[in-house]
Amino acid sequence: MEVTYNCWHGCHKKSEGCLHCYVYRRDESIGKDSSYVYKTKNFDLPVRKKKDGSYKYEAGTEFMLCFSSDFFIEEADEWRKDVLRMIRERSDCSFFCITKRPERILNCLDPQEYPNLDIACTMENQKRFDERAPIYLNIGLNKKTVVIEPMLEAVDMSAYIDKIDAVTVGGESGEEVRILDFEWVKDIRSQCKEKGVAFHFHQTGARIRVNGRLYDIPRNKQHSQAAKAFKDQY
Numbered sequence: 001m002e003v004t005y006n007c008w009h010g011c012h013k014k015s016e017g018c019l020h021c022y023v024y025r026r027d028e029s030i031g032k033d034s035s036y037v038y039k040t041k042n043f044d045l046p047v048r049k050k051k052d053g054s055y056k057y058e059a060g061t062e063f064m065l066c067f068s069s070d071f072f073i074e075e076a077d078e079w080r081k082d083v084l085r086m087i088r089e090r091s092d093c094s095f096f097c098i099t100k101r102p103e104r105i106l107n108c109l110d111p112q113e114y115p116n117l118d119i120a121c122t123m124e125n126q127k128r129f130d131e132r133a134p135i136y137l138n139i140g141l142n143k144k145t146v147v148i149e150p151m152l153e154a155v156d157m158s159a160y161i162d163k164i165d166a167v168t169v170g171g172e173s174g175e176e177v178r179i180l181d182f183e184w185v186k187d188i189r190s191q192c193k194e195k196g197v198a199f200h201f202h203q204t205g206a207r208i209r210v211n212g213r214l215y216d217i218p219r220n221k222q223h224s225q226a227a228k229a230f231k232d233q234y
C-alpha cells in the first residue's frame, strides 16, 4: 500500500522547476503562505498504532515522504531527526522522497543507516543536471534516481549516466505550463537504453509537442497518455 506522508508543509522556491510549484498553487488558492514551513498533524503517521497496539500501517507500506515540501529544507533540521527515528523504527516499510537539495543530504543523514529510504533528485534542465548530478551521484545512495520533471529542455546526461540507476521524465501540470517536447523525452529514453538505465515516462504534463504539433492533455489523462507513449519504458 502506498501512503502519502507529508511530515511538514511549506517550501522555498529553489530553481526553474519550482516556478509553477503545485504546493504554492494549491496554497495560493486558499490564501495560504507556502513559504511558512510547519510540522503537520500527520508528523507521527508511520508509527501510529491501533487500539490493539499494532501499527496502523502494516509491514510493506510505501510512504511517499514530503510531497508538500522538501525533506531537506533547512527549517526542518530539528524535526528531521524524529522522522529519521521513525524511518529506522519502521524498517519493515519503505520511504521515498524527491529533493532539489542534494547538497544538504549528507549534512542531514548517513544514507547507509537508512536502507529503507530512497532519495531521488530533481534536475529539470541542463544547468540543474550539471550542478546537481555530480553532488547527488557521489553521495553513496543505494539507488540513484534522476527526476527530470517538469522537463524544461533537452538534457544531455552523458557526463554522469554511468552512475545513474533510473531516470523519470515528466511534463508540467496546471494552468500556466511550459511545453514538454516529446523529442526531449525520446532522447532521454535513448540515452537510458544505450546504457541499460531504467527509464520511466511518468506523465505528459498539460501541454506536449509531438512531431511539431501541440496537444493539451487533460489532468486525468496525463499519466495514462505517458504510459501509452512507448511499448516498453525503454
Ligand code: SF4
Pocket: 011, 012, 013, 014, 015, 017, 018, 021, 022, 023, 024, 068, 069, 070, 100
Ligand atoms: S522544491 Fe519542490 S516543493 Fe519546494 S518550491 Fe520547489 S517544487 Fe515546490
